[in-house]
Amino acid sequence: MFEKSVAGKRGCDVPLWDGPNGEALGSGYLRDEIPGFPELSEREVVRHFTRLSKLNYANDEGPYPLGSCTMKYNPKVNEKVARLEGFAEAHPLLPPEAAQGCLQVMADLESYLCEITGMDAYTLQPAAGAQGEFTGIKMVRAYHESRGNPRRVVLIPDSAHGTNPASAHLCGYRVEQIASDERGCVHLGFLKERMRDDVAVLMLTNPNTLGVFEPEIGEICRVLHQGGGLVYLDGANLNAFVGVARPGDMGVDVMHTNLHKTFSTPHGGGGPGSGPVGVKETLARFLPVPRVIRHEKGWRLSSDFQESIGKVHSFNGNFGMHARAAAYILANGAQGLREIAESAVLNANYLRKRLEGVYHLPYDSPSLHEVIFSDKHLEKHGVKTLDVAKRLMDYGFHPPTIYFPLIVKGALMIEPTESEGIEDLDAFVDAMLRIAKEAEDDPEVVRSAPHTTPVGRLDEAAAARRPVLRWSPHTEKSRS
């Protein structure tokens, strides 16, 4: 883009203005031109970004079975409703009487999420799952502080998402890992042994990152509660059991959910996300402010909650994502949401059945929405998980998540979601089976993959040693 820039070009004119020009500020404030900033016509901008878009693989193009990421279909109507002018042009600081529509969408979404998860109250403020985790643990801390002792330790299973320990750490807690048992689940014995009055909370992902439902969740919650601790549910994987069971009925005290995973908001190449947090009544007084509350003339925002942990977002959270998620819930209804879980779990188990044996299954506990294989059977051919992932691109599929969860060596974490039909599932299986065969017959073709993408494997180590993080005429010269 920068190298195409030609002085004097522009892609947009500023609006007409028939008033006087403002008095120029003193030269102490004014800048010279912005050095290096692009000058392009609208035509060239469109060509450039259209070309860039074609270098991406997209969910709308084909299967994108990234485990733990849930690349489900993003309904087009959601994009339309989020762009309705009444919503898109609503300023966050409008007085409540001028923003009743937005406030009602937020209040409705909160109530849907309460019903879906069995929690008592929600905040929609966190801008992403990780910020939701932080918000949840911060409320846990506030709860313990209100009882005189914030406690010191957060327990986290070794299969957890990396954000869990990072979030706990930022809330001032020491993190202790709980080892998994042979099924890949929380080791109840270890947990009981470790549970003392210094433990503030257990952060549990359920189903866990192996795609396995923690069968002893009831007992786990009991152990924590008996010791005066709380249970935080990383609800990232709610899509596996939405409409089938509710965390709130299992003893969970606080949880977040990622609107993109269960409720179809688009991933957008890395965001924006949204990570609402639900709590039981005991924790509701600590929820972030402002909260949407009902009064005689409709909805308004209130910060009048003395024990609140405060604010985590500049304004009201990612409303555009709230509107999309509310639209998705309304489009599905209760039956539709349950079908999502059913289809997602069915698809994952079908893939498991078809690939098991050819690919090594490190844990044979029953899978819900995702299944984790490893590269153990391919080792003898000198082929690794990374190679399989790259080779899948040559067959036109986005690779699964790789090398996560950390407790599986060479993990291949496959999550088809409910959005794949039988034909695409079979095509994906065929590609995986062919790659396994290639690993035997012609391992080099797998090891040197991908062969058909715009670039091959990039030297990430060299890129990190001498980082080039911005364009400059100088870098351009050195490249040519």
Place this chain on the structure above:
Amino acid sequence: MRYIPSSPAERRKLLQVLCLDSVDRLFDTIPEPFRLKRPLDLPPALPEADLVHHLGELSRKNLDPHDSAQFLGAGAYRHFIPAVVDHLISRAEFYSSYTPYQPEFSQGTLQSIFEFQTMICQLTGMDAANASLYDGASALAEGILLAHRAKRRNQVVVAGYVHPEYLKVVRTLVSTLGIELKLAPAGESGACEVDRVASQLTGQSAALVVQMPNFVGRLEEIAPLAEAAHRAGAVCIVVVNEAVSLGMLKAPGSLGADVVLGEAQSFGVPLSFGGPYLGFMAVKMEYVREIPGRLVGQAKDAQGRDGYVLTLATREQHIRREKATSNICTNQGLCMLAATIFMATLGKQGMRELSMQNLSRAEYAKAALKKIPGCRLPYPGPGFNEFVLELPKGATAVHRHLLGKGIVAGLPLEPYFPERKHDLLITVTETNSRGQIDRFVKELREAL
């Protein structure tokens, strides 16, 4: 359900392959007592047409943006968005793709991030920018954490009028880490007094935070503040929450800022009741390994072809877990792309003209409003597109009265500063026509 591609017959076929007689068996591992024995109590499923109708009705319960004149900013700004922005970010290749963890399949996203990083550096006069953060408030919190790590000090001096909502978020996000915020209030002019700020800086100060333009719309003298910060060995953090101002104002990096961060919603991201927005952070090279969030760098493949990768990932939570310096996992992907396209479309000339025109319109409104009997500008010094107007009577009631006339008369400041019962923070952008401004002046004159 219309979003699920498999038919009931196909699903039965899959069940047969799994030797299961019913879908319920898929959930055998969920303990029986926890399985829901009833359907969820949710509104009935809506066909697409009814869904659009329903949400359309809700959207019209908000103030009609076409039938009102709005002078509201304070960290979220209404700017014109060229049609190319929404058109291009709506391409499925961008909006339905994931974080670019597989670079061979994500060069489009990666290169656009690299271009975003570059333009943010050019605008701010910094060496490196990340791929974006949640919003301006969390960007400030992350900037303070960066300074805390880099300097191993626990105090932060907040100079003058920094957005009060940002400070609330900062308090939530950093409070358990033992970081103390010291406020150095602005002077009578609404801008910082360098001596007063300098006297707050000590050997314990990790950072000096100053906002430009500040919350009451005044420009700050960055250079002497940065010098004072450096004398104390502290990081100078400049917060920008109206990114359009960077089109005409000196780059903070050229004035001594070490970290420039804030909100870039103004660049092509709709107001959308507060989010999703676009936090950004740019730093001088010495802090690049401390910067949170994603970074994209150039790389080469085995054949020498140029490409882009996520880089310096060892800083990130998914690698470092409890030792991570931040728990940020996402960037604001699509909002960042919108801003990249917005900046490229306006270009060098357009950015400057847009900025100048915001100033012109605000100056025009300011000149007319201050002539209303009883009204005054408590901070008449240099500003950009925002200013405080002091009314001869309580601002909240006047604000409500004007709302009835289809005018959003800025933001009453009383909720933020209880003693400022008469003050409105007024914002004028290129979306406010001369007619709108004139009508605002006329209605306000009549209301007083």
